[in-house]
Amino acid sequence: MNIVHKSEVDFYFRPISRINVIIWYIYSLKWFYLIRFLFRFCLNCEFPNSIKDKKTRLPHPYGIILSSKVVIGNNVTIFHNVTVGAISTGKKHGSPIIEDNVIIYPNSVIIGNLTVGENAIIGAGSVVIKNVERNTIVAGNPAKVIGIIIEDIS
DSSP states (O other): OOOOOHHHHHHHHHHHHHHHHHHHHHHHSOHHHHHHHHHHHHSOOBOOGGGTTTTOBOSSOSSOEEOTTOEEOSSOEEOSSOEEEOBOSSTTOBOOEEOTTOEEOTTOEEESSOEEOTTOEEOTTOEEOSOBOTTEEEETTTTEEEEEOOOOOO
């Protein structure tokens, strides 16, 4: 009969118990946190918890960064390489509010304490630092109004 000291048993079984804890943790996660983990490390995207029930569409989910303080409405479409960030100091400190049915095209930056109105469209490569009115199309650096969306009167 072999006599084994308790420290040797702990040494041999400690890695196995760590692997079991990691596997248990992965299986016990809620789906949202697992998906957020995959987005963060595989697609270089970061999303706050506030968008999980908003029906946000991400046609090309690569390189999207959303501040944890951003407020996003329903049916927002965000394309790749978009940054929606907060400013912590200065006159424009705060985070953006993006209302319902907004489309944000690739490589856009929305930063500061501003509001993007309903049904607005932000063109590719735009830098938005001022409020965007509802039913408008903005583009450029800095973003300027290039069109107005008119509702069909039938």
